[in-house]
Amino acid sequence: MAVLTYREALTQALREELTRDDRVFLMGEEVAQYNGAYKVSKGLLDEFGPMRIVDTPITELGFAGIGVGSAMVGLRPIIEFMTWNFALLALDQVVNAAAKMLYMSGGQFPIPMVFRGPNGSALQLSAQHSQAWESWLAHIPGLKVVTPATPADAKGLLKSAIRDDNPVVFLEGEMLYNTKGEVPDGEYTIPLGKAELKREGDGCTIVSHGKMVLVAMQVADTLAKEGISVDVVDLRTVRPMDVETIANSVRKTNRAVVLEEGWEICGVGAQVVDFIQRECFDDLDSPVLRVHQEDVPMPYAKNLEKAAKPDAAKAIAAVKKVMYLA
């Protein structure tokens, strides 16, 4: 296995799928000549040409709609948003067009496409550039929502997303592009809708997704030194959510903490807790706790930003609390 960055793994997935299927094209701001704002599409213009790697004006609603329209007649667009913060301008096309077209046409028009780009906070980008959109998007029937945490998952899940015949929202961690990990050699895909148990333990289950999975792994390492072992369930796909993997873990550990980057109210964690209380009510030894961003827009000042974000210390405190150790 080669060690690749998350960015390189995504580029590999794009290259392989562009090669595999000539209906696939990549469109977005700065994806071609500039090689991508985050360099995910580096080198692809030279390899595939300007009809398949397409620079757009700054016009998110417009090019998202162009993607949906082209998917209605059989192409398989990958629409890159420079960040998901800008995609808010395009949500009419994502939600009202892409997600609902199949249903409101009585099954006549599937929309095989991917909307992808960086999601979540980075460092000191303040309020408008630091937010996690998965709970908004996972609310919508008709969409699949994917949140890879590692380079291997990023590649395997992106390949599956591109091959899926539904509109798939693919949320890349803005802080993950430079992270490294082993990526299997050769062709592989990872099915959408399947969580992965990334760490095994018995004291508590930590359910997480995307960038926060890395924090959960740190938490597991730290707690291991104190003799506490935890399961880390990486959802990988927020919608559809793999309830079975979550429930199997909680039935074993009898305790759970949900760790996510987004806000508390109506967050992904709220849904996870709902599934747990329905599936594992009699298995629980303590209330399920949640760790998330504080209920404020992201501040700029370093100390305030740190205080606003969920982190390992907050997660450790939550795990100890559900284990009645604190």
Added chain:
Amino acid sequence: MTDTLKREPPRSAKAASAASASVENKEGGPPEDEAKLRKDLLKSMLLQRRFEERCAEAYALGKIGGFCHLYIGQEAISAGTMSLLRPDDYVVTSYRDHGQALARGVSPRAVMAELFGRQDGCSGGKGGSMHIFEKSVNFLGGHGIVGGQIPLAAGVGWAIKYRGGDQVCVCFFGEAAVNIAAFHEALNMASLWKLPVVFVIENNRYGMGTAISRATANEDVVARAAAYRMPGESIDAQDVFAVREVMGRAIQLARTEKLPTLVEMRTYRFMGHSMSDAASGTYRTREELDENMKRDPILLLRERMHAEGELPDGELAKIDEEAKAVAQDAWDFADKSPEPLLSKLYEDVVVNTTS
């Protein structure tokens, strides 16, 4: 039932069965038989009219629910445009979509069953009035968000160009949509990338209840074409031949040069915005409505055909009775069609396939 045509032709007891509103296309310029063309256009417009008069009736009876936006008064645009399209061209439109669907060749039965929310509706009863889709004739929907279909049309144009095809996509929207971001974003890219799309503004002068003068700083809406270095044409769209003339040019330009055009169709709707508002009395006067109804596109075509001696005694009545019979047949079919199975509730949310 309301007859919106001022001069009702004599009624005949005969009822024809399965006439279609779709106008047969003759490729490569105007058909040789101009008289047949005029008759086909009249048939299409009359079917749209008679069909939608029955829609109003069905709505009043509660057989059609939700929002229902009638096209009555604007039929020359759909009839004239569809008469120029090839079967492999594409049409995408707004929620005011029944007339265009019929003119494009969607089965009247399937449209009415959709309006009735029945299993045999073209969208299986899941779309309703605003979401008529029929893949077999490349009718890519009625869309319910003002302007939302305009980028979709540009996307269809992109796909045509991507594949190196010579089809055309025609996109319809109201004049109020020219103020929405989707319009500007789509037209900019369509021109920048030379996409084979004809953007058709159906200017019926009211965005719901707001007159264009209260909504749009420059009422010359087709002037916006200049902002995107796109040809723009504005015509009196109550004259179906004017529609054909300008659309003929625009479609040709899209097909051969891959260039988009913005067309303003100056028209008037004879009914309210939807079934929930009166045709006149709140935001427009009865006098204004009456004045505009004198320029009913069907009457104008009829007069022309009379002048050409093309409507011998009884011919008009026969065409009209056929249209009414098709509308009745569609009604009967929809009424008998079962409600969708409850199991359909969970189907078509996602597909379980990959490619």
